[in-house]
Amino acid sequence: MLPPQSVLEHMNPFEHPFAQWLEQLEHFGRLPAADRQAVLDLPHRLRRLDAGAYLVREGDIPRHCAVLAKGYAFRQKLTGSGARQIMAVCIPGDAVDLQNMFLDVSDHSVQLLTQASVADIPREALQQLVRNRPAVGTAVIAVTLVESSILREWVVNVGRRDSRARIAHILCEFAVRLETRGMIHDGGFELPMTQEQLADATGLTSVHVNRVLKSLEVDGLISRRRRYIHFDNWRALQDVGDFSRRYLHVEDHDIIDEAS
Amino acid sequence: MRPLVIENHPLAALARRWSRHTELTPHDRDALLAMPFTRKAYSKDGYIVREGQQTTECCLLLRGFAFRQKLLSNGTRQIISIHIPTEFVDLQNGLLGTADHSVQSLDRCEVAVIARPVILEVASSYPNLRMAMWIDTLIDGSIFREWVVNVGRRDARARIAHLLCELALRLEQIEAGRHGMFDFPITQEQLADCTGLTAVHTNRTLQSLRKDGLIQLTARTLTVLDWDGLREVGDFDELYLHHQAGTGAR
Secondary structure (H helix, E strand, C coil): CCCCCCHHHHCCHHHCCCHHHHHHHCCCCCCCHHHHHHHHCCCCEEEEECCCCEEECCCCCCCEEEEEEECCEEEEEECCCCCEEEEEEECCCCECCHHHHCCCCCCCEEEECCCEEEEEEEHHHHHHHHHHCHHHHHHHHHHHHHHHHHHHHHHHHHHHCCHHHHHHHHHHHHHHHHHHCCCCECCEEECCCCHHHHHHHHCCCHHHHHHHHHHHHHCCCEEEECCEEEECCHHHHHHHHCCCHHHHCCCCCCHHHHHC | CCCCCCCCCCCHHHHHHHHHHCCCCHHHHHHHHCCCCEEEEECCCCEEECCCCECCEEEEEEEEEEEEEEECCCCCEEEEEEECCCCECCCHHHHHCECCCEEEEEEEEEEEEEEHHHHHHHHHHCHHHHHHHHHHHHHHHHHHHHHHHHHHHCCHHHHHHHHHHHHHHHHHHCCCEECCEEECCCCHHHHHHHHCCCHHHHHHHHHHHHHCCCEEECCCEEEECCHHHHHHHHCCCHHHHCCCCCHHHC
8 A cells, every 4th residue: 555645745735636626525515624634644646647648448457546636537438330439527636436446347448638647546545435434435425426417418418419519518517617626717718628539528520529619609609719718608608508507516606607 | 027026125125236246234234124215106207306306315216117317408308327126216316406307217117215314324324335325326327428428429220239238237137037038118219318319210220120130129028139149239348337346345
């Protein structure tokens, strides 16, 4: 097992690699102080990795659970015919493979979208924590349930929405999720995805994604500067995307509306 | 065919299923069976949970089938998962509050309604039951991921074949079928809503699977005639169902 990092490194809780993850765990209720400390004290090893690096490969039997301290990742699977589907995008503060704590073999791959700083927690340490601290256990289950809720919405998105709605919906989703981590700046955000990756997340072709993004721009809903997406008309974009934030289980406030 | 009735205590089947992925002590088992619940029956399409509802309870399927769905503003419906006996259809409502989707009865079903505080109390006092609950939610998540892949990147024939493989294996795991025959009362419209297809496309696809000697599907029964063939068409690998899960938890 890895030794806990020195306490000195953790003097400022906002610089702790688990700071955002902890905030997420406390979304449905504050944890007792001892539980918070136990989360922060989890043994871990920090790694800096480049975009494209694999955190887990389908078929692996992982020994660690990774928390994204900085950077973005995505979950993907390849079909028998070689097509790729991205099933989820992980943002800073997400634990990317909690399921590997208890499930036997990884059923999909997780790859980094951007350069990232990743904290690997030995799975036994996390299992112990969840077993011994009911409040942490329940919080982790709640986070897993929200993740499932997002997956359900993605089934709906690729199953029953047209291409324009799919793209608008995914942009709205990112906006609200990033907002909860304080990552919306000037009424927009940096979208660290290529058009090909967006296509793989929405079951479209990249040509199609390109066309939809242009049409959303022409219609005055968004504007783009390289990977930065600005919401020019947040309300209308939500309408196009058939978007309601209920499935994200976050508070009902609209920072973006104020900014746009 | 064996009827989908749970013998003895209504919650015993859940204890049996959980024991497959989590080691339960007699103490855990007793606590599980002691959970107070009420039985409720639903007819076809009956709403067990409605989107937007503030929920204070969780439902465990005792008999029959249920499905999760969302209605879209364009008037279409997407079915997000199918549930079989011994599964919770809405465990998330025990923790998250407002229902973010609806749950309906596929044909007829009966559920055990368990109050949220009971679920929370069991989860907090019994580490093994908490683990079992969590493993269930993780497997649910894995199935949702596979459904995203299915509707996102597979053609119509593969989508339907994949779904039928999944259901057959899950039903087999709870010993609800024999010799590749399953009591499974799904309509073509419901199948279409599971796979993001139109009813016409679904009908045509089912006919082609039937013509190729892979399956037989009547109003109430699914028969898998050629398992290997169906798997291949459906690009199916059961890893994501995690029927071997739990080895890592011990």
